[in-house]
Amino acid sequence: MPPLSPLTPPSSSPSSRARVVAALRAAGCVFAEDEAELILAAADTPDELADLVDRRVAGLPLEQVLGWAEFRGLRVAVEPGVFVPRRRTEFLVERALAHVPDASVVVDLCCGSGAVGAALAAGLGPVELHAADLDPAAVRCARRNVRAAGGRVHTGDLFEALPGDLRGRVDILAANVPYVPTGEVGLLPAEAREHESLLALDGGADGLDVLRRVAAQASGWLAPGGCLLIETSERQAPSAVEAFERGGLTARLAVSEEWFAHVVIGTTS
Known part of the structure; x- marks a missing residue:
């Protein structure tokens, strides 16, 4: 994924969201839009966002990328x-x-x-x-x-x-x-x-x-x-x-x- 401007918070940039969705979709993620929202919310910096997207594109389960899974209303920690x-x-x-x-x-x-x-x-x-x-x-x-x-x-x-x-x-x-x-x-x-x-x-x-x-x-x-x-x-x-x-x-x-x-x-x- 191309680097994002360090001056732009990842979650507030429409162009960032579009690029994340495109990267996930190209990797075969069926729910690319939904996954993009979760990944954007988890990233505090452009570098962190790029790392999370790269890991998902490489095939790591989304839950392991985020570090948690939703289960019966709970946020359950999930490790690699x-x-x-x-x-x-x-x-x-x-x-x-x-x-x-x-x-x-x-x-x-x-x-x-x-x-x-x-x-x-x-x-x-x-x-x-x-x-x-x-x-x-x-x-x-x-x-x-x-x-x-x-x-x-x-x-x-x-x-x-x-x-x-x-x-x-x-x-x-x-x-x-x-x-x-x-x-x-x-x-x-x-x-x-x-x-x-x-x-x-x-x-x-x-x-x-x-x-x-x-x-x-x-x-x-x-x-x-x-x-x-x-x-x-x-x-x-x-x-x-x-x-x-x-x-x-x-x-x-x-x-x-x-x-x-x-x-x-x-x-x-």
Whole structure:
């Protein structure tokens, strides 16, 4: 992008906006106008504006360019390499809040940025919030996002990361596990496959490896009346429901046509 005049505030120059939109559009950004507004608002100087535009044009996800993503009304911090929370996952949060509106203990497993845990805490009020992820970058990012809710973030592989005294006490266990089949990771948009952790995307041969592991152990961690919620795809949903049932859970599928979101909900019998 050509340098802007240092005497002109980036956000107040119509020519600057037009040049930003043109650069983003040429790079293939479908919502170039909307993205331009966000980038212009984030830049304090022409040099900073040029840097943000260059990073977006190079393919970095917009949320990682800005340093945040909007998720259920929250501004969630997003660091380079960390999975960007998808708006469709708001449906999982909504289902959790509807199912256990008085939850007091919440776990966000495979937490990534911690967006799900932060949104659940915001919807519930004061809760005991725990989050966990295997990726140190995600753990670092999640700590920023759950700090206001007093949340604790743990590093490790699924339930191995959690304090043992949570067994039998978890009211909401949200697990936004990776569910892209290994052979389809290469088909993902470049923004995801090149700039997000493979740990957050690759779900094994059929995409359900991590889901099965969570479903097999969840019942021992859930409190009476508690629930496990995992997002999956339409194609995988029947097998996901079966995995929940093999884990001793009563399972049902919730679907949002608006978000094209599919969430399996499991409760103890």
